[in-house]
Amino acid sequence: MLKYIIKRLLAGVLTMVVLITVAFFMMHAMPGGPFSPSEEKNVPVEVLERIAASYGLDQPVWKQYLNYWNNLLHGDLGVSYKTVGTVNEKITGHFPYSAKVGGLAVLFSLLIGIPLGLIAALYRGKAADLTTLALATIGISVPVFVLSLLLSYLFSSKLNWLPTYGLDTWACYVLPVVCLSFNPIAYIARQTRSSMLEALEQDYVRTARAKGVSELMVVAKHALKNALTPVITYLGPLVAGLLTGSFVVESRFAIPGLGYYFVRSISDRDYTMIMGIVIFFGFFVVICNLVSDILLAIVDPRVKLAND
Amino acid sequence: MNLLEVRNLNTSFHIGVGTVQAVRNISFHVKQGESVGIVGESGSGKSVTMLSVMGLLPEYADIAADSILFDGREMTKLSKKALRAMHGSEIGMIFQDPMTSLNPLFNVESQLTEPLRIHRHMDKHHARQRALELLRQVEIPNPEARLKQYPHELSGGLRQRVMIATAIACGPKMVIADEPTTALDVTIQAQILDLLQNLKKETQTSIIMITHDLGVIASMCSRILVMYGGTICEQGDAREIFYDPKHPYTWGLLNSIPKVQSRPGEKLIPIKGTPPDMLKPPEGCPFSPRCRCCMPVCRMYMPPTVALSDTHSVACHLMHPNAPKITREG
Numbered sequence: 096m097l098k099y100i101i102k103r104l105l106a107g108v109l110t111m112v113v114l115i116t117v118a119f120f121m122m123h124a125m126p127g128g129p130f131s132p133s134e135e136k137n138v139p140v141e142v143l144e145r146i147a148a149s150y151g152l153d154q155p156v157w158k159q160y161l162n163y164w165n166n167l168l169h170g171d172l173g174v175s176y177k178t179v180g181t182v183n184e185k186i187t188g189h190f191p192y193s194a195k196v197g198g199l200a201v202l203f204s205l206l207i208g209i210p211l212g213l214i215a216a217l218y219r220g221k222a223a224d225l226t227t228l229a230l231a232t233i234g235i236s237v238p239v240f241v242l243s244l245l246l247s248y249l250f251s252s253k254l255n256w257l258p259t260y261g262l263d264t265w266a267c268y269v270l271p272v273v274c275l276s277f278n279p280i281a282y283i284a285r286q287t288r289s290s291m292l293e294a295l296e297q298d299y300v301r302t303a304r305a306k307g308v309s310e311l312m313v314v315a316k317h318a319l320k321n322a323l324t325p326v327i328t329y330l331g332p333l334v335a336g337l338l339t340g341s342f343v344v345e346s347r348f349a350i351p352g353l354g355y356y357f358v359r360s361i362s363d364r365d366y367t368m369i370m371g372i373v374i375f376f377g378f379f380v381v382i383c384n385l386v387s388d389i390l391l392a393i394v395d396p397r398v399k400l401a402n403d
Numbered sequence: 404m405n406l407l408e409v410r411n412l413n414t415s416f417h418i419g420v421g422t423v424q425a426v427r428n429i430s431f432h433v434k435q436g437e438s439v440g441i442v443g444e445s446g447s448g449k450s451v452t453m454l455s456v457m458g459l460l461p462e463y464a465d466i467a468a469d470s471i472l473f474d475g476r477e478m479t480k481l482s483k484k485a486l487r488a489m490h491g492s493e494i495g496m497i498f499q500d501p502m503t504s505l506n507p508l509f510n511v512e513s514q515l516t517e518p519l520r521i522h523r524h525m526d527k528h529h530a531r532q533r534a535l536e537l538l539r540q541v542e543i544p545n546p547e548a549r550l551k552q553y554p555h556e557l558s559g560g561l562r563q564r565v566m567i568a569t570a571i572a573c574g575p576k577m578v579i580a581d582e583p584t585t586a587l588d589v590t591i592q593a594q595i596l597d598l599l600q601n602l603k604k605e606t607q608t609s610i611i612m613i614t615h616d617l618g619v620i621a622s623m624c625s626r627i628l629v630m631y632g633g634t635i636c637e638q639g640d641a642r643e644i645f646y647d648p649k650h651p652y653t654w655g656l657l658n659s660i661p662k663v664q665s666r667p668g669e670k671l672i673p674i675k676g677t678p679p680d681m682l683k684p685p686e687g688c689p690f691s692p693r694c695r696c697c698m699p700v701c702r703m704y705m706p707p708t709v710a711l712s713d714t715h716s717v718a719c720h721l722m723h724p725n726a727p728k729i730t731r732e733g
Contacts, residue, residue, distance in 0.1 A: 298503040298504045299505055299506040299507070301459060301498065301504075302496075302498060302505065302506070302566070303506070303517075304459055305459060305495075305496040305498075306491035306517055306521070307487045307489070307490035307492060307518060307521050308491075308517060308521065309521075317506050317509075320509075321506070321507070321508055394508065395507070395508055396507075396510075396553040396555070396556075397507060397553070
């Protein structure tokens with residue numbers, strides 16, 4: 096197990112190196128820059144050049160790249176060009192907001208999605224199943240920006256039940272969490288339903304019944320454990336995606352999370368900020384995938400062998 | 404004494420395009436300590452028969468029987484809960500494919516001790532001790548290590564031994580083995596059959612062996628039911644079926660077994676044609692379309708079952724006094 100984790104972490108380091116390199120050069124390939132005269136029209140060109148030079152932006156790109164690595168290996172993600180403070184501060188300051196909303200959304204997705212899929216599978220072809228399938232289809236096809244608009248219009252503007260912005264009270268969390276988890280719920284419900292139906296058809300389920308195992312335990316123990324393995328695989332990307340924040344949801348509900356800053360930093364050409372968040376997200380995805388793979392290996396003893 | 408007595412069992416499945424009549428009006432019995440073989444080709448209804456008796460078919464199966472008596476109890480009248488209490492404790496089942504019949508996510512101990520904990524209410528420690536005993540009984544070497552292993556870490560033969568150990572865990576009165584050796588190598592097949600035979604000798608358990616392989620039956624069973632098209636076409640003692648078969652289908656089955664004394668190049672004689680479509684089974688004898696002795700009456704009327712001795716009975720129009728005398732050879 097330890098060997099496997101180390102191997103995966105080394106692979107993760109390689110992933111990060113490639114990610115940083117590609118992101119760095121792609122970012123510099125974008126037209127314009129943080130202090131380009133075409134964007135900052137009120138500032139004299141000489142001043143802009145001085146500012147750029149003070150950040151080392153007058154140097155050739157490969158040199159900047161090496162400098163960046165030098166700083167990075169010392170744990171320094173640099174100073175944000177367009178906002179006050181260092182990138183490290185920005186990430187540690189804003190990530191908790193994204194993580195709180197995202198974490199709740201992950202929990203909510205699992206707590207709603209798995210039971211929905213389970214009920215649909217057990218009542219296959221009946222009303223509960225058809226309703227779940229219809230909801231799941233809507234959940235997968237309705238984009239987040241439409242949903243967040245509709246929900247905030249209905250529950251905030253018209254009914255005035257829930258606040259439209261901020262994270263001050265628990266009620267503020269409702270709409271963003273629902274919007275974030277709508278799509279994952281649909282996915283998890285469909286996945287659970289289909290893998291549960293498959294599991295219930297398996298020979299080992301018949302064996303369990305032939306042993307006199309109660310119907311509840313046949314479903315909850317023998318079939319469900321098998322049916323949840325695809326959900327566990329999905330958990331890695333899901334957690335990484337939700338915890339790092341969503342631009343649409345965060346900007347709609349004015350949540351000061353990372354997702355919002357990420358998109359802002361790109362349009363601002365805030366190089367250090369872009370790189371910092373890319374590295375942070377990349378790292379997060381690598382770790383989440385590793386954790387979900389380990390989780391899968393714990394649940395499914397066959398997985399370990401396949402990877403060792 | 405009859406341990407199991409089934410009278411007029413009919414099982415059908417309602418599917419989109421119609422009703423599949425998988426088992427049609429069959430009656431049989433199994434005595435205490437007896438081993439009975441049910442033989443027939445794929446789709447003849449042999450597995451469905453036993454799953455119907457067990458009540459293990461999916462909900463869309465329609466099971467109707469005048470009576471299914473097991474150990475003096477009428478199984479058709481038992482509640483689901485009462486049936487469940489018999490499964491795994493009084494009746495053990497062994498299935499065809501040990502690769503898929505064990506749950507891949509639970510180790511041997513968990514799966515083997517499950518019936519003990521459910522039916523015998525054993526605690527973890529006692530169940531474990533019993534599990535070790537069982538693994539020794541089914542001749543698995545190094546049982547302590549095996550308990551912690553998962554199905555994918557075991558060979559097919561070992562898995563089937565684990566299945567057998569699970570089936571006999573609670574000391575059942577009857578074990579139903581549904582093609583227990585079909586998915587195994589020939590050498591492993593022989594070992595598993597030996598094992599089953601030893602268990603039967605030691606424990607006096609009745610065994611119902613479902614198979615399409617008459618060779619397996621010959622070594623194991625004292626009585627044989629031959630099934631075709633959802634009906635029992637012939638039943639009798641092993642001796643009667645092997646040395647004095649009366650039904651043309653039984654002849655066909657026997658002719659298709661390879662013999663040790665066959666000369667190289669000598670061909671087996673297959674039964675021509677395909678099994679009947681059970682959505683629309685033939686009106687008369689189900690075997691009539693493939694039967695080399697088929698008479699006009701065979702296509703129109705189901706043959707009655709004629710008893711030839713206390714044990715031997717045949718459902719074939721050739722048994723009628725006025726029918727032409729045809730033998731297996733010609």
